[in-house]
Amino acid sequence: MRTVLDNGLRVLLAxxxxxxxxxVAVYYDVGIRSEPEGRTGFAHxxxxxxxxxxxxxxxxxxxRYVQSxxxxxxxxxxxxxxxxxxxxxxxxxxxxxxxxxxxxxxxRITEENLQNQIAVVKEEIRVNVLNRPYGGFPxxxxxxxxxxxxxxxxxxxxxxxxxxxxxxxxxxDFFDRYYAPANAVLTVVGDFDPDEGLALVDEHFxxxxxxxxxxxxxxTESPLDSERRKSLPDPLxxxxxxxxxxxxxxxxxxxGDYLPYVVLGEVLSDGDASRLEQRLxxxxxxxxxxAAYLGLMGDPFDVRDPTAFVLxxxxxxxxxxxxxxxxxxxxxxxxxxxxLAKGELERVRARLLAQVFRDLDPMLGRxxxxxxxxxxxxxxxxxxxxxxxxxxxxxDQVQAAAETLRPDRRAVLEIAPGGAQ
Amino acid sequence: xxxxxxxxxIADAVPTPKVVPxxxxxxRVKQPTAAERILRSGLRVxxxxxxxxxxxxVRLRVPFGAAAPSHPARSSVLANTMLAxxxxxxxxxxxxxxxxxxxDLSVSTDSDRLIVGGAVLRTGLGSLLGLVAEVLESASYxxxxxxxxxxxxxxxxxxxxxxxxxxxxxALNGRLYGSHPYARELATPDAVQAVxxxxxxxxxxxxxxxxxxxxxxxxxxxxxRALDTVESTLAGWTGESTxxxxxxxxxxxxxxxxxxxxxxxxxxxxxxxxxxxRREAPDYPALQLANLAYGGYFSSRLVENIREDKGYTYGPHxxxxxxxxxxxxxxxxxxxxxxxxxxxxxxxxxxGRMATLPITAGELENVRxxxxxxxxLSISTQAGLASTLSALIGVGxxxxxxxxxxxxxxxxxxxETFAAARTYLAPSxxxxxxxxxxxxxxxxxxxxxxxxxx
Numbered sequence: 008m009r010t011v012l013d014n015g016l017r018v019l020l021a022x023x024x025x026x027x028x029x030x031v032a033v034y035y036d037v038g039i040r041s042e043p044e045g046r047t048g049f050a051h052x053x054x055x056x057x058x059x060x061x062x063x064x065x066x067x068x069x070x071r072y073v074q075s076x077x078x079x080x081x082x083x084x085x086x087x088x089x090x091x092x093x094x095x096x097x098x099x100x101x102x103x104x105x106x107x108x109x110x111x112x113x114x115r116i117t118e119e120n121l122q123n124q125i126a127v128v129k130e131e132i133r134v135n136v137l138n139r140p141y142g143g144f145p146x147x148x149x150x151x152x153x154x155x156x157x158x159x160x161x162x163x164x165x166x167x168x169x170x171x172x173x174x175x176x177x178x179x180d181f182f183d184r185y186y187a188p189a190n191a192v193l194t195v196v197g198d199f200d201p202d203e204g205l206a207l208v209d210e211h212f213x214x215x216x217x218x219x220x221x222x223x224x225x226x227t228e229s230p231l232d233s234e235r236r237k238s239l240p241d242p243l244x245x246x247x248x249x250x251x252x253x254x255x256x257x258x259x260x261x262x263g264d265y266l267p268y269v270v271l272g273e274v275l276s277d278g279d280a281s282r283l284e285q286r287l288x289x290x291x292x293x294x295x296x297x298a299a300y301l302g303l304m305g306d307p308f309d310v311r312d313p314t315a316f317v318l319x320x321x322x323x324x325x326x327x328x329x330x331x332x333x334x335x336x337x338x339x340x341x342x343x344x345x346x347l348a349k350g351e352l353e354r355v356r357a358r359l360l361a362q363v364f365r366d367l368d369p370m371l372g373r374x375x376x377x378x379x380x381x382x383x384x385x386x387x388x389x390x391x392x393x394x395x396x397x398x399x400x401x402x403d404q405v406q407a408a409a410e411t412l413r414p415d416r417r418a419v420l421e422i423a424p425g426g427a428q
Numbered sequence: 429x430x431x432x433x434x435x436x437x438i439a440d441a442v443p444t445p446k447v448v449p450x451x452x453x454x455x456r457v458k459q460p461t462a463a464e465r466i467l468r469s470g471l472r473v474x475x476x477x478x479x480x481x482x483x484x485x486v487r488l489r490v491p492f493g494a495a496a497p498s499h500p501a502r503s504s505v506l507a508n509t510m511l512a513x514x515x516x517x518x519x520x521x522x523x524x525x526x527x528x529x530x531x532d533l534s535v536s537t538d539s540d541r542l543i544v545g546g547a548v549l550r551t552g553l554g555s556l557l558g559l560v561a562e563v564l565e566s567a568s569y570x571x572x573x574x575x576x577x578x579x580x581x582x583x584x585x586x587x588x589x590x591x592x593x594x595x596x597x598x599a600l601n602g603r604l605y606g607s608h609p610y611a612r613e614l615a616t617p618d619a620v621q622a623v624x625x626x627x628x629x630x631x632x633x634x635x636x637x638x639x640x641x642x643x644x645x646x647x648x649x650x651x652x653r654a655l656d657t658v659e660s661t662l663a664g665w666t667g668e669s670t671x672x673x674x675x676x677x678x679x680x681x682x683x684x685x686x687x688x689x690x691x692x693x694x695x696x697x698x699x700x701x702x703x704x705x706r707r708e709a710p711d712y713p714a715l716q717l718a719n720l721a722y723g724g725y726f727s728s729r730l731v732e733n734i735r736e737d738k739g740y741t742y743g744p745h746x747x748x749x750x751x752x753x754x755x756x757x758x759x760x761x762x763x764x765x766x767x768x769x770x771x772x773x774x775x776x777x778x779x780g781r782m783a784t785l786p787i788t789a790g791e792l793e794n795v796r797x798x799x800x801x802x803x804x805l806s807i808s809t810q811a812g813l814a815s816t817l818s819a820l821i822g823v824g825x826x827x828x829x830x831x832x833x834x835x836x837x838x839x840x841x842x843x844e845t846f847a848a849a850r851t852y853l854a855p856s857x858x859x860x861x862x863x864x865x866x867x868x869x870x871x872x873x874x875x876x877x878x879x880x881x882x
Contacts, residue, residue: 025480026457026458026808027455027456027457027458028804028805028808062446063445063446063447063448064448066736067727067732067736070726070727071727071794072448074725074726074727074794074797074798075727075793075794075797075798076451076797076801077797077798077800077801077802077804078801078805079801079802079805080726094805095801096451096454096455096801096804097452097455098451098452098453098454098455099451099452100452101449101452102448102449102450102451105446105448105449106448109446122739123736123737123738123739124739125739126738126739126740126764127735127736127739127741127742128742129764130695130739130740130741130742130762130763130764131742131743133694133695133742133762133764134695134742134743134762135742137694138592138693138694138695138762139590139591139592139593140587140590140591141587198455242692243590243692244587244590245586245587245589245590246583246586246587277527278523278526278527278532279511279519279520279522279523280520280521280523280524280526280527281523285520288576288580289519289520289573289576292576292579292580295579295580295583295584296580296584321583321584321587323579323580323583324583350524350528353528354524354527354528355527357527357528357529357530357549357552358527358530358531358532360530360549361483361530361531361532361547361548361549362532364481364482364483364549365481365483365532365547365811367481368480368481368483368809368810368811369808369809369812370808
């Protein structure tokens with residue numbers, strides 16, 4: 008069930024009365040790709056600022072109201088969107104909607120809170136990237152090799168110089184421009200009556216003044232015409248690692264051409280019977296762990312163009328990146344020329360189906376999948392159709408997808424270890 | 429308010445402050461239907477119906493602790509090679525069979541237990557159990573696969589051991605558990621390289637036995653019928669484990685702060701450890717709430733102090749770690765190198781405040797609501813309920829404990845919370861480890877108290 012309020016806010020309601028829990032999610036159509044040059048990491052920093060108080064709430068109040076209701080919350084910043092969400096006992100639905108509406112109306116961004124959250128974000132980057140081996144591998148490290156333009160190539164966690172340069176005025180501009188109700192989707196899932204849910208949404212969100220929805224630039228890039236490579240030293244890493252990325256069809260506009268790559272990732276790397284596990288891990292023993300998947304943030308169904316098919320591997324100490332990549336290329340060729348084996352597509356489909364279900368079992372997972380599909384594809388229905396669409400992918404399509412994973416179309420990032428073993 | 433007539437609207441220049449809506453009546457939680465049976469082999473089986481998605485989550489828990497220093501390496505290689513072949517199937521054949529059922533199956537171990545766990549499409553449950561039975565009865569640990577896997581495992585361990593969180597965790601465990609096997613949970617690469625296939629076959633024969641094991645199934649199933657299926661498919665898995673329970677944990681001995689040098693670190697990783705009690709202890713609910721108020725959730729004193737006020741860290745946290753041999757309280761915070769000492773001081777200060785002054789009535793109500801709500805959320809998924817139940821049954825508790833716990837939390841008083849904080853959160857009873865660039869943090873840490881260097 009969906010509606011649009013007068014201020015342009017898109018609303019998606021999905022009642023599910025199986026347990027007394029509700030989830031509220033607001034997805035804003037702005038992410039890492041939209042942050043201005045000189046302000047890398049700003050979309051994420053701004054996400055933090057949205058938790059620092061709002062029109063009717065002091066700093067810390069948001070957290071306390073959610074948790075003292077028995078709920079949990081978080082937010083996250085992606086390439087194409089930023090989300091905020093709560094999962095609550097169903098008697099706190101009105102409160103959850105109030106909290107989201109209040110910060111959509113006006114977050115309370117002060118110099119003190121800004122400096123505090125710049126410090127917090129720097130520690131987040133240190134703990135997740137700078138103080139550990141393979142930090143940001145490959146999600147932060149591969150894009151600069153794979154893409155040319157600032158929106159697609161830059162570091163979404165942000166440069167410390169850029170983060171420290173951020174001002175309250177920047178935040179006010181960013182909010183004005185991108186956090187308009189018309190640039191957001193509100194999704195409510197769980198234990199509520201649809202009419203009451205709609206009335207509550209109206210009560211909390213309808214009086215937020217409308218602002219124009221910003222135009223979304225075209226971030227498309229021309230395809231790679233030759234191989235690109237980069238090697239980075241990692242003083243903390245004990246063994247070498249390599250990642251390769253290939254551009255893929257538009258995940259929204261060409262969804263039918265894109266889906267075979269989802270299946271291909273499974274054929275190549277899901278479990279001990281997958282092709283690359285058999286070849287690189289069990290056979291050649293050049294790799295100790297690997298993964299092949301769609302989307303730099305592991306987000307196959309809620310990312311827009313351009314995105315990538317990614318192969319990443321930690322090498323055995325004596326194996327070179329080229330040994331790994333050459334053997335992978337042989338496997339892609341074998342698939343492209345010989346096709347799938349008897350039964351291979353069927354068993355991969357069964358696994359994919361089970362994975363889709365497993366992701367959808369938690370109410371939060373279901374809410375995020377619906378909200379992401381509604382924002383990025385404009386159709387939450389996509390989720391219900393996904394099992395059928397995946398089952399419709401043919402062996403020929405998977406074979407054709409494998410054929411595109413050629414060396415001259417790839418971007419390669421190598422990690423050169425510098426750590427003592 | 430029940431005003432019959434609306435007040436005439438007054439046009440305000442300033443918008444009226446809005447009031448946060450109160451909570452509605454507390455919703456009733458539906459209890460899932462469950463069935464339980466102990467098979468002739470001694471295997472305890474619990475099946476819980478939780479439809480939602482057409483899957484079944486599977487957790488087979490086998491007690492697997494051992495005091496021998498060789499055990500962690502053997503146990504990790506065993507977990508990594510249990511699915512590497514059986515009397516009937518090769519590694520690849522087994523993996524392909526699992527895939528075709530839409531199943532995901534993996535084996536893991538820690539100091540207490542081995543878990544064969546995963547999920548399967550509802551329609552494939554019987555076949556999955558058949559494959560699990562085949563693995564339990566005839567895992568073959570083929571020499572070639574074992575050789576390959578132990579090398580890969582040694583490499584992965586080398587990678588793990590380059591992570592600051594792993595290094596500081598190991599240093600803390602050494603301090604907290606002394607000579608107890610819990611101090612050496614993570615195997616070393618060298619020990620892993622020395623494990624042979626013959627040792628694995630013996631370990632499997634000795635310890636992978638049903639008599640003290642528990643199988644939990646949660647999902648879209650009919651409990652009684654699921655038990656019948658388990659009984660028929662696992663009938664051939666028999667025998668008694670040679671394992672013996674680990675000794676109880678030694679008491680926590682306060683010691684000087686341990687400083688572990690990690691050249692090149694851009695943060696200081698602070699870990700504190702202290703005493704705690706098992707879930708069934710009378711003062712556990714009070715300790716659980718005191719820990720939440722201290723640093724166990726986002727709205728805690730520790731997070732509000734060193735993150736939201738001072739910006740020293742991204743995610744400080746305090747938790748109670750439960751093992752079969754006992755429970756411990758663990759506090760962690762990864763902070764900027766320059767503020768290692770002030771962050772440690774604040775972390776201790778908040779412990780001291782918990783131990784010397786009662787929390788407020790408001791804080792108690794907040795953590796109580798959070799504890800009840802987050803417990804309900806954590807078991808609202810098939811996977812969450814399966815893992816939680818498996819862990820609870822492994823320490824002698826179960827569904828009843830889960831059902832009753834909200835009532836126990838509801839009964840905790842301020843006095844009980846304060847008593848628990850005095851007993852378990854007192855700084856005098858805790859020990860600490862800091863891992864970081866020693867040259868930059870040693871002097872300022874030494875101003876706070878005695879230091880030992882690793």
